[in-house]
Amino acid sequence: MMRTFARSSAARSRHRRRGALPAASSSTRRVSRRHPPRAGSSTTQPRRSPGPGRRFAVRSTAMRTRLVLATTAMIGSALLAAPTAPATPATPGVVTARGAVEDGPAVIGKRVIGRSVRGRPIVAWHLGETGKPKVLLISTMHGDEPHTRQILTSLRDGRPIHGINLWVLPTYNPDGLVRGTRKNARGVDLNRNFPYNWTDLDGPYESGPRPSSEPETRAVMRFLRSIRPKWILSFHQPLYGVDTATKNRAFSRRVARALNLPRKSFTCGGVCHGTMTGWYNYRLRGGTALTVEYGARPSRRRMQVTAPRQVLSIWDASRHR
Numbered sequence: 001m002m003r004t005f006a007r008s009s010a011a012r013s014r015h016r017r018r019g020a021l022p023a024a025s026s027s028t029r030r031v032s033r034r035h036p037p038r039a040g041s042s043t044t045q046p047r048r049s050p051g052p053g054r055r056f057a058v059r060s061t062a063m064r065t066r067l068v069l070a071t072t073a074m075i076g077s078a079l080l081a082a083p084t085a086p087a088t089p090a091t092p093g094v095v096t097a098r099g100a101v102e103d104g105p106a107v108i109g110k111r112v113i114g115r116s117v118r119g120r121p122i123v124a125w126h127l128g129e130t131g132k133p134k135v136l137l138i139s140t141m142h143g144d145e146p147h148t149r150q151i152l153t154s155l156r157d158g159r160p161i162h163g164i165n166l167w168v169l170p171t172y173n174p175d176g177l178v179r180g181t182r183k184n185a186r187g188v189d190l191n192r193n194f195p196y197n198w199t200d201l202d203g204p205y206e207s208g209p210r211p212s213s214e215p216e217t218r219a220v221m222r223f224l225r226s227i228r229p230k231w232i233l234s235f236h237q238p239l240y241g242v243d244t245a246t247k248n249r250a251f252s253r254r255v256a257r258a259l260n261l262p263r264k265s266f267t268c269g270g271v272c273h274g275t276m277t278g279w280y281n282y283r284l285r286g287g288t289a290l291t292v293e294y295g296a297r298p299s300r301r302r303m304q305v306t307a308p309r310q311v312l313s314i315w316d317a318s319r320h321r
């Protein structure tokens with residue numbers, strides 16, 4: 001799909017700030033804000049008592065100056081000789097505490113699950129309540145299907161959520177989103193790259209040189225193995241329907257009803273190769289993963305207001321009033 005959806009500049013900048021449209025350096029900025037340089041800390045230390053050695057020190061100002069200069073030189077050369085620390089440490093698995101500066105009251109945690117081919121962080125937000133049914137919502141596996149991200153970011157940026165243990169992964173394919181392409185930066189369709197029924201496909205469904213060859217695929221596999229959601233909804237466009245050719249048809253019907261979408265059979269024109277839902281449903285057997293397709297141009301109101309509420313209703317969850 002073409003990227004015909006227009007966002008306000010305010011919304012765009014808010015999304016940037018929160019990493020929904022991640023730039024390669026956003027994680028670095030986040031880290032540096034949380035850990036400001038400590039250069040100023042020495043000014044807050046109490047002054048040392050002069051002590052008995054003070055007379056000697058004051059007696060020879062010239063000597064002290066020479067000593068200071070020599071010490072500074074030694075420290076300088078030691079710093080130069082020290083191995084350089086990585087500028088951006090690997091951050092997968094880091095979960096922030098509630099009340100992180102960047103996130104709203106619905107967010108109880110956040111995880112950088114990996115990086116794209118171009119090094120952009122792939123970020124999942126944790127919402128709702130632990131101990132409730134665990135659900136994962138995924139969007140923008142295909143970079144040219146950007147609209148459904150709004151369902152996820154609206155839930156993330158809204159009021160606290162109850163009755164569900166919810167993870168949202170709004171931007172699975174950040175390089176594709178930035179480029180407006182279905183595939184990732186290496187030209188691979190991430191929904192043909194999973195190690196289940198994988199086959200060597202070319203053209204519009206290029207499946208990569210081998211199963212799970214792409215960093216985005218491996219990041220999501222790690223994440224799914226780690227959190228094991230009972231339910232996954234994978235949002236796409238523009239086929240407009242909920243897949244009923246899946247392992248839990250009662251759940252499909254429930255989702256279609258709740259989201260007011262028709263029931264359809266998404267068979268990939270025969271057999272689905274290397275899809276995320278196939279891998280999760282039949283290889284990892286972690287729970288039920290279901291494909292949900294909206295149309296080419298769903299309204300902003302549907303994405304930001306109606307659908308978020310409908311999604312929560314699938315599990316009888318709700319938001320604080």
Ligand SMILES: [Zn+2]
Nearest residue numbers: 142145236237
């Ligand atoms: Zn898609």
